[in-house]
Amino acid sequence: MPVAVELPSLGESVVEGTVSRWLVKEGDRVAVDQPLVEVTTDKVDAEIPAPVAGVVQKILVAEGQTVPVGAPLVMIEADAGSKLPSKPAPAPAPSVQPGANAPAREAPPATPLARRLAEEAKVDLRSVTGTGAAGRVTKQDVAQHASGRSQPAAEPAPPPAAGRAAYLSYSLQPGDRVVPMTPLRRLVAEHMVLSKRVSPHVGTVAEVDMSGVTRVRDAHKRAFEQDHDFGLSFLPFVVHATVRALREFPRLNASVLEDAIVEKKDIHIGIAVETEKGLVVPVARHADRLSLAGLAQALEDLANRARSKKLSADELKGGSFTISNPGRFGNLYGFAIINQPQVGILRMGEIVKRPVVRTLDGEDAIVIRPIMHLALSYDHRAVDGAPANGFLHRIRELLEEAEFDL
Amino acid sequence: MGRIGWREALEEQMKRVEARRAGAGPDTLLLLEHPPVITLGRRSDPAHLLESRASLAARGIEVCEAARGGSLTYHGPGQLVGYLVIDLAARGAADVHRFLRGIESDLVAATQELGVAAQVQPGRTGVFAAAAGRPRKLASIGVGLRGWVSFHGFALNVCLDPADFAPIVPCGLEGVEISSLARELGGSAPADLWERARAAVAAAFAAHWDAP
Numbered sequence: 244m245p246v247a248v249e250l251p252s253l254g255e256s257v258v259e260g261t262v263s264r265w266l267v268k269e270g271d272r273v274a275v276d277q278p279l280v281e282v283t284t285d286k287v288d289a290e291i292p293a294p295v296a297g298v299v300q301k302i303l304v305a306e307g308q309t310v311p312v313g314a315p316l317v318m319i320e321a322d323a324g325s326k327l328p329s330k331p332a333p334a335p336a337p338s339v340q341p342g343a344n345a346p347a348r349e350a351p352p353a354t355p356l357a358r359r360l361a362e363e364a365k366v367d368l369r370s371v372t373g374t375g376a377a378g379r380v381t382k383q384d385v386a387q388h389a390s391g392r393s394q395p396a397a398e399p400a401p402p403p404a405a406g407r408a409a410y411l412s413y414s415l416q417p418g419d420r421v422v423p424m425t426p427l428r429r430l431v432a433e434h435m436v437l438s439k440r441v442s443p444h445v446g447t448v449a450e451v452d453m454s455g456v457t458r459v460r461d462a463h464k465r466a467f468e469q470d471h472d473f474g475l476s477f478l479p480f481v482v483h484a485t486v487r488a489l490r491e492f493p494r495l496n497a498s499v500l501e502d503a504i505v506e507k508k509d510i511h512i513g514i515a516v517e518t519e520k521g522l523v524v525p526v527a528r529h530a531d532r533l534s535l536a537g538l539a540q541a542l543e544d545l546a547n548r549a550r551s552k553k554l555s556a557d558e559l560k561g562g563s564f565t566i567s568n569p570g571r572f573g574n575l576y577g578f579a580i581i582n583q584p585q586v587g588i589l590r591m592g593e594i595v596k597r598p599v600v601r602t603l604d605g606e607d608a609i610v611i612r613p614i615m616h617l618a619l620s621y622d623h624r625a626v627d628g629a630p631a632n633g634f635l636h637r638i639r640e641l642l643e644e645a646e647f648d649l
Numbered sequence: 650m651g652r653i654g655w656r657e658a659l660e661e662q663m664k665r666v667e668a669r670r671a672g673a674g675p676d677t678l679l680l681l682e683h684p685p686v687i688t689l690g691r692r693s694d695p696a697h698l699l700e701s702r703a704s705l706a707a708r709g710i711e712v713c714e715a716a717r718g719g720s721l722t723y724h725g726p727g728q729l730v731g732y733l734v735i736d737l738a739a740r741g742a743a744d745v746h747r748f749l750r751g752i753e754s755d756l757v758a759a760t761q762e763l764g765v766a767a768q769v770q771p772g773r774t775g776v777f778a779a780a781a782g783r784p785r786k787l788a789s790i791g792v793g794l795r796g797w798v799s800f801h802g803f804a805l806n807v808c809l810d811p812a813d814f815a816p817i818v819p820c821g822l823e824g825v826e827i828s829s830l831a832r833e834l835g836g837s838a839p840a841d842l843w844e845r846a847r848a849a850v851a852a853a854f855a856a857h858w859d860a861p
Contacts, residue, residue: 254745254747255744256744283691286719286749287748287749288793289745289794290796292796
């Protein structure tokens with residue numbers, strides 16, 4: 244069976260490698276651990292060993308070519324019996340036996356009423372064909388079976404393998420466009436469903452006056468753009484305030500682990516980035532150790548590499564809290580779905596000038612201020628309302644005080 | 650190991666790498682000195698070799714190709730070469746950048762012990778004199794990995810003549826001056842600098858790698 248040898252992760256900050264020399268050629272026989280190829284990165288030249296014994300089938304990357312971590316380098320036709328790399332074997336598909344003749348069938352799903360009726364009538368549920376939703380045995384099925392009538396005339400419901408209740412299905416109409424899900428889309432979809440299922444989400448919103456942040460940003464904007472080749476956005480300010488608040492509210496920087504809540508030592512902030520391929524969430528590691536300018540740089544770098552697909556798998560893992568900044572227009576506020584296994588996600592709304600009431604010289608006055616709504620979704624398994632509100636309020640305070648050093 | 654030819658030292662290293670990979674050998678630091686030799690790393694630009702191989706050979710300088718990262722460099726008498734055969738994965742430190750930064754910090758600690766302030770320069774692997782002015786390079790680093798077992802390592806200029814680097818653009822870094830501990834210390838260099846350097850490097854690496 245062919246085995247792909249991928250460029251392994253050579254380190255946390257290593258995202259790519261250049262194939263400098265092939266030590267084998269197509270058709271060569273290789274032993275386990277035999278060096279296959281030299282890959283250079285920086286000041287290191289790494290020989291990648293064969294994970295299996297077999298025959299080199301196809302070399303996929305030419306010498307001199309640079310590829311990201313995880314890219315397949317070569318295909319090896321593994322010898323029968325050669326030990327495969329220890330990737331988790333795919334779980335065997337659950338054995339669904341829709342056929343009526345399968346030996347020793349499990350009792351099929353049945354409605355409670357049908358089950359009671361079957362018991363009273365001494366009918367073995369395993370011998371009854373279900374016609375209810377998803378193949379469930381109904382009261383009628385049992386009654387028909389008990390009265391000795393043959394198979395029901397009604398068309399049986401689709402077998403459980405089809406898996407969808409009728410109300411979830413849609414029959415295609417002329418002119419409909421069918422767009423198959425990409426693997427990333429499917430992953431995102433599964434993750435969203437999982438998160439909503441395991442985690443009771445609660446939302447809370449704060450209105451933040453961004454005057455202070457705007458002032459700081461305007462004061463440093465030009466100098467920053469000269470020092471860096473990108474602009475200073477509002478995102479690093481929000482991230483900076485959030486990591487400081489997370490230090491004070493460790494319960495929001497946590498995971499639920501069976502019967503315990505783990506408050507994490509390290510703060511790694513996931514940043515939701517929309518790319519042409521879909522949603523990815525690269526992670527700014529140890530975000531609390533970075534200055535505002537350092538954060539801006541790290542976020543810019545992650546976003547750029549997310550868009551050019553140059554992130555390593557490691558950079559998409561290990562976040563402890565997520566911030567989503569879904570764009571500026573038509574987005575007053577909204578509640579994001581928590582990125583499991585975290586317990587909170589903060590979503591930035593658009594910044595819009597609004598009339599607000601402030602007390603100036605002892606007088607209430609209506610003034611115009613740039614206002615942003617910050618929406619926090621939190622997992623009520625781990626976090627109660629008071630600390631969640633306290634956390635969000637602290638972020639608001641930090642942003643309004645705007646004591647940021649660049 | 651004293652003075653030993655580059656190819657011979659490579660053979661010795663690879664023997665130890667294979668033993669380490671098979672679990673039959675320990676992590677090792679080999680400290681030695683090479684007769685004059687220019688080695689080309691995998692990223693070497695041939696244009697950085699400024700003299701013809703024939704002319705170098707006539708002067709007794711060998712040119713070898715090395716399976717290590719980095720560009721080309723010169724080794725010769727007066728330069729302390731350290732080869733590290735370390736199973737990084739076994740130490741739970743399978744990260745090449747962390748490994749490079751570790752070697753740098755060990756060398757900075759060693760040179761400081763000898764009275765030479767040194768520093769690293771972000772983006773340029775190696776160890777540089779900390780004094781102001783044009784960067785002066787004291788040590789070069791280039792590492793090879795077979796699986797997660799390292800080989801090659803570093804070269805610290807103790808008392809070699811920086812002029813020996815003339816035939817090359819060292820490490821492909823233009824505008825970098827080569828210096829040595831002896832030159833940085835000037836008149837205050839002790840007579841037994843070589844022995845002291847050897848001891849300081851051995852101590853710094855032992856403190857780092859033999860720590861429990």
